[in-house]
Amino acid sequence: MSEIQSNENGSDAGKRSPLKWAIGAVMLVGVAAVLYVIVAASFKSSGPANLNEFKKASLAKLDVPTTPRAAPGTTFFDETGKAVTLADFKGQVVVMNLWATWCAPCKKEMPTLAKLQGAYATQPLKVLPISVDRDSDLNLVQAEMAANSPLKVYRDPSYKLSFDLEPRAEGYPTTVIYDRQGRERARLPGDADWSSPEARGLVEKLLAER
Numbered sequence: 001m002s003e004i005q006s007n008e009n010g011s012d013a014g015k016r017s018p019l020k021w022a023i024g025a026v027m028l029v030g031v032a033a034v035l036y037v038i039v040a041a042s043f044k045s046s047g048p049a050n051l052n053e054f055k056k057a058s059l060a061k062l063d064v065p066t067t068p069r070a071a072p073g074t075t076f077f078d079e080t081g082k083a084v085t086l087a088d089f090k091g092q093v094v095v096m097n098l099w100a101t102w103c104a105p106c107k108k109e110m111p112t113l114a115k116l117q118g119a120y121a122t123q124p125l126k127v128l129p130i131s132v133d134r135d136s137d138l139n140l141v142q143a144e145m146a147a148n149s150p151l152k153v154y155r156d157p158s159y160k161l162s163f164d165l166e167p168r169a170e171g172y173p174t175t176v177i178y179d180r181q182g183r184e185r186a187r188l189p190g191d192a193d194w195s196s197p198e199a200r201g202l203v204e205k206l207l208a209e210r
Contacts, residue, residue, distance in 0.1 A: 068183035
């Protein structure tokens with residue numbers, strides 16, 4: 001009797017064994033598929049976002065380089081006279097605006113740059129209005145910034161930064177936009193409405209990048 005039971009148990013085990021192998025195989029395939037997706041995603045390089053979609057309306061003259069450009073290491077000065085470079089702002093989206101108090105289009109667009117900075121006050125966005133005015137006109141620069149809070153005074157009276165850009169600035173105003181890695185992603189010669197939907201869309205696209 002015990003021999004018959006043993007044979008029956010062996011037969012049942014033999015029937016269950018292929019089923020167990022099949023279930024195990026399916027689970028292994030599933031795990032392998034999940035791991036593949038995770039690994040593939042980690043190595044996937046999407047590259048920098050295309051900003052040409054914002055080349056319209058007030059940003060119609062926007063220049064979007066095919067390959068991001070390196071930022072110059074040129075020194076300029078903050079409101080206390082401390083020497084700084086663009087590298088000091090790495091980790092933030094930087095909207096660098098080269099301007100002068102004697103430049104009417106520069107003064108026209110300045111309030112829109114102030115609005116842009118104010119709209120993203122809690123996010124890693126830095127608007128850098130860099131004046132090329134002479135030292136003797138510092139009071140005029142300070143007055144312009146005071147009228148356009150929360151913008152701060154930055155200066156390059158030597159014009160060096162304008163010439164160290166590649167290609168160099170064509171005139172004033174010139175606005176150059178850098179991503180969080182410190183790379184030039186767009187540039188606009190002349191004035192624009194930096195509080196416009198297309199300007200905010202461009203900034204938000206760069207803020208979303210990691």
